[in-house]
Amino acid sequence: MYLRYLEDLDTRGQQTASSDELAHLCGTTPAQVRKDLSFFGSFGKRGLGYPVHELTAHLREILGLQREWKVIIIGAGKIGAALANYRGFRQRGFKVAGVYDNDPLKVGQPWGEAIVRRMEDIEADLTREDAPIAVLAIPAEGAQQVVDRLVAAGVRAILNFAPTQITVPPHVNLKSVNMAMELEGLSFALTNPGYLDEGVA
Amino acid sequence: MYLRYLEDLDTRGQQTASSDELAHLCGTTPAQVRKDLSFFGSFGKRGLGYPVHELTAHLREILGLQREWKVIIIGAGKIGAALANYRGFRQRGFKVAGVYDNDPLKVGQPWGEAIVRRMEDIEADLTREDAPIAVLAIPAEGAQQVVDRLVAAGVRAILNFAPTQITVPPHVNLKSVNMAMELEGLSFALTNPGYLDEGVA
DNA sequence: GAATGTGAAGGCTTTCACAGCG
DNA sequence: CGCTGTGAAAGCCTTCACATTC
Known part of the structure; x- marks a missing residue:
């Protein structure tokens, strides 16, 4: 900040x-x-x-921002697109090294400068060119399974947008963002004025 | 949770x-x-x-989730689309009451079940049908200005995705999500192993 | 004079541990 | 016996206040 x-x-x-x-x-x-x-x-x-x-x-x-970080995005949906679009993302040294999706309709389609690849390719791609950061932008179902594969393939940091609890081994870094939960927090604050500090934030 | x-x-x-x-x-x-x-x-x-x-x-x-909350989305981009797409969003009683954008190319286009409206219409729309929650999905530049207008128009809660510090009066609830900052947190953790707790989260 | 760096104090949150209830 | 509810203890983070330095 x-x-x-x-x-x-x-x-x-x-x-x-x-x-x-x-x-x-x-x-x-x-x-x-x-x-x-x-x-x-x-x-x-x-x-x-x-x-x-x-x-x-x-x-x-x-913060370790002198170097370039390669990031792979799992799930070729809106969230991944929002991240890739965001100027500050690349500006700060984060480079999209690959986008993966399960949907056959999306696989092969261009996506920014990359092309959407099959989920099964992750492991092979990561042995060739390792990307230590992964962004998880898929539904809650099966998210943990994908994470396990990423971890096994050597990913060392995960930014999770799937609305579910994810578990990783101690050497892997995980951050979760849950948009629905943020809105529910606002619902709570509106419903129970006085419980929380309000104002500047 | x-x-x-x-x-x-x-x-x-x-x-x-x-x-x-x-x-x-x-x-x-x-x-x-x-x-x-x-x-x-x-x-x-x-x-x-x-x-x-x-x-x-x-x-x-x-949490105040028995009722329906009307939400307006400012910025007809990827983030707003991701939110609107998300099943849990509607499922939990959040209903998109309007989408607003400055871009003349986007105004008038269909957007889910709504039609993108002009930013200038916000005030008039809010007097007709008030939406207590606003999602801010626009660039950092001008974000505070838009927030001031929303607050003046009676919005009581704001979920901010613009990567900038926003100030609101005490009676307004504000939550900010900054995706770039989350990634920078991972960069820090990867660069300085041992500073932070790692593992399950 | 102005503003940092930092022990000490204060306040808040988490953990402990156990009495009490089903 | 199992598991909650909760005071008390421990731990963590923020704020205070002031000696220190430029």
Whole structure:
């Protein structure tokens, strides 16, 4: 999050930014900003603030964004397309190395710069050119099964959009995004005003 | 999350579920399950577990899912389409009441059961038929401006997919999902093994 | 004077452990 | 006997406040 706003400031040519300024941009508190950044080092100058350009570079390195990450997308549907369309995706070094689908109608079709491939090809493709990150954009049914295959094939990180609980071994990183659950959270907040903090977020 | 798995169990005809079982399904701990549920009441029976069907109904009520929620989607792109396509979306009582876009090429085109409308129509449409939930699926530029208009028009909850920080007044509920940031989190985890817990999630 | 870096305090969440009930 | 509900303990994260540095 800090990186996003620091990049903006850097583009605009701003030299330094205080924890106060960053906090306002990110919707946090100055103390939080300082604690967060201090976890990785002492980047600021007392009396001045943080050097924007330098800190940007530091954060990019910490996040591992200097290199290019190859990403395979499982499920040639709308979610995968949304990700691939998103400028920031490629801009930040994520490159779609392949798209896979079970639907024979979709297999072979062009999809951005790639061509949709058969689900069965995953294993073979991954031995040839390994893609450590996979985006799972398929229905809940069978998602775990696909994940098991991905893990066996050497995938080390998975971004899951399937609305179901996924289990992976300890060496694999998993993040899940569940859009329906987000909406249900809003339904709850609207139904029970006062239970939750409202406001800036 | 509990609701999702309880519904599954209910469909399969299971009568009761222990906190142990729910914890395994959801990837939590039994104590967590009990604390969470106890916040809303005493739904379980000691020695037996929780009555699946009854608890399902309770949770639906707590979440405010008995009624139908009208949702407007801002931005007739891939993300909105992915949401509208998703079965669970409608199944859980969320109904797309309108889709809006700035692009003249998209305005007037059919979009699911709706027709894409002009962004300028939002205010007029909302006075006629108010939609308390809005999904923001547009680029970061101008997102805050659109949000301000939505809020002024009476929208009370916003699900934001624009990759930028949004501010709303205290009476409006906001949730943000940032796909690029999720991937960057995976990049971090792959780059710095050991900083984060890995494994089941 | 201005703003960071950081121990200490405070607050929140999770886990423990067990009494109590079916 | 099995499993919930829940105070108490432990752990984690945020906020405070101030010495420190530029």
